[in-house]
Amino acid sequence: MQDAETTFPPLIDKAYVLTGATASGKSSLGLDWAERVGGEILSLDSIAVYRDMDIGTAKPTADQIARVPHHLINLVDPAEEFSVACYMRAAHQAVNEICSRGKVPIFVGGTPMFLKGILRGFDPGPPADWEFRKSVERDVQEHGVEALRERLRQVDPLAEHRINTNDVRRMIRALEVSRATGVPISHRQIQFEKQVSPDQCNVNALMWPRDQLHARINERVEAMFQAGLVGEVQSLLDRPGGMSRTARQAVGYREVIEHLDGTIDLDTAKEQVAAHTRRLARRQETWFRSFKEIRHIEMSEGCDPEQALQQLQQR
Incomplete structure (x- = not known):
C-alpha cells in the first residue's frame, strides 16, 4: 500500500477516454473503438470494481471480454472499501502494462471522480476518519x-x-x-486544476437529449430487475461480511436493500432506482461540462453509431 501522501499524475497523455451518462451507449461504442485502434478497455466505474456486482453495473459479458480485454473490474469483494486512490493506483499499473504490449488504453465509464483523476491527477490526502x-x-x-x-x-x-x-x-x-x-x-488540490486543450488529448463524452436518455435509463432499469437484480443483492448480503458502505450506497443496490429490509415494496424500489439513476445522469452531465478537456459527441435515437465512431477515430 502506498503512502497516503503519494500523488498520482494524470493519464490522458497515455490513454483515450470515452465517457457519458448512465445508459448512454458508451460500453458498446467503446468496444467498437477498441477493435478499430488495437485498444484494451479500462473500466471507469466505481462499482464495477466489486466482484459479483454484475447486473446493477452492466458489466461486460464473457463475449465482450473475449472481443476486447477489459481491466479494472472485479478487483475486490463487496465487503471491502475501495477509494479513488485505490483506483488510481490500479489504473496506472494497468495503463503501463497495456502500453508495454503496444496496445492503446481506453478508459470507458462515467464515474466523475475517477474521470477527474484520469484527466487531472489525484491527491489522496489522509485516510477516511x-x-x-x-x-x-x-x-x-x-x-x-x-x-x-x-x-x-x-x-x-x-x-x-x-x-x-x-x-x-x-x-x-x-x-x-x-x-x-x-x-x-x-x-x-491546486496542481490538479490544470487543464489541457481538447486538441491535446482524446477525451470524449456521449451527450443525449434529456428525454431520450431518460427513456434509455428506464429501459435499462426494467431490464436489470428482469435479469435478477433482487436475487443478486440478496446473495451479496448473505455473504460473510456483507457489503461495504460504498457498495451498499450504489444506485440500484441501495434501493433493493431497502426493499429486502421491508422498507419499500418492489414497485417503489423500481421507481426509485429509475429516479435516482436519472438524477445521477444529470450530475454526470454537469461534471462533463465542467471538464474543458472533453469533446462532446451528440447522440440521438436512430443515429448511425458509425458516425460517432468516426468522430472518435478522427481525434
Whole structure:
C-alpha cells in the first residue's frame, strides 16, 4: 500500500477516454473503438470494481471480454472499501502494462471522480476518519446542509464555493482533510486544476437529449430487475461480511436493500432506482461540462453509431 501522501499524475497523455451518462451507449461504442485502434478497455466505474456486482453495473459479458480485454473490474469483494486512490493506483499499473504490449488504453465509464483523476491527477490526502464523518452527518441531520456549508466556509471558503450546494459527501471530506492535515483541501488540490486543450488529448463524452436518455435509463432499469437484480443483492448480503458502505450506497443496490429490509415494496424500489439513476445522469452531465478537456459527441435515437465512431477515430 502506498503512502497516503503519494500523488498520482494524470493519464490522458497515455490513454483515450470515452465517457457519458448512465445508459448512454458508451460500453458498446467503446468496444467498437477498441477493435478499430488495437485498444484494451479500462473500466471507469466505481462499482464495477466489486466482484459479483454484475447486473446493477452492466458489466461486460464473457463475449465482450473475449472481443476486447477489459481491466479494472472485479478487483475486490463487496465487503471491502475501495477509494479513488485505490483506483488510481490500479489504473496506472494497468495503463503501463497495456502500453508495454503496444496496445492503446481506453478508459470507458462515467464515474466523475475517477474521470477527474484520469484527466487531472489525484491527491489522496489522509485516510477516511469514519467517526468524524458520522459525527458530521449527525450534525447535518440535526441542523441541515446550510449549517454544514457555513462550517466549511469558515475552514475553506474556496472549497465551499466550488462544491455543489447539496454535495454533503464532498463537503464532509473537505472538513476531514483540513482537520487531519491543517491544510485546506483547496490548497492541496491546486496542481490538479490544470487543464489541457481538447486538441491535446482524446477525451470524449456521449451527450443525449434529456428525454431520450431518460427513456434509455428506464429501459435499462426494467431490464436489470428482469435479469435478477433482487436475487443478486440478496446473495451479496448473505455473504460473510456483507457489503461495504460504498457498495451498499450504489444506485440500484441501495434501493433493493431497502426493499429486502421491508422498507419499500418492489414497485417503489423500481421507481426509485429509475429516479435516482436519472438524477445521477444529470450530475454526470454537469461534471462533463465542467471538464474543458472533453469533446462532446451528440447522440440521438436512430443515429448511425458509425458516425460517432468516426468522430472518435478522427481525434
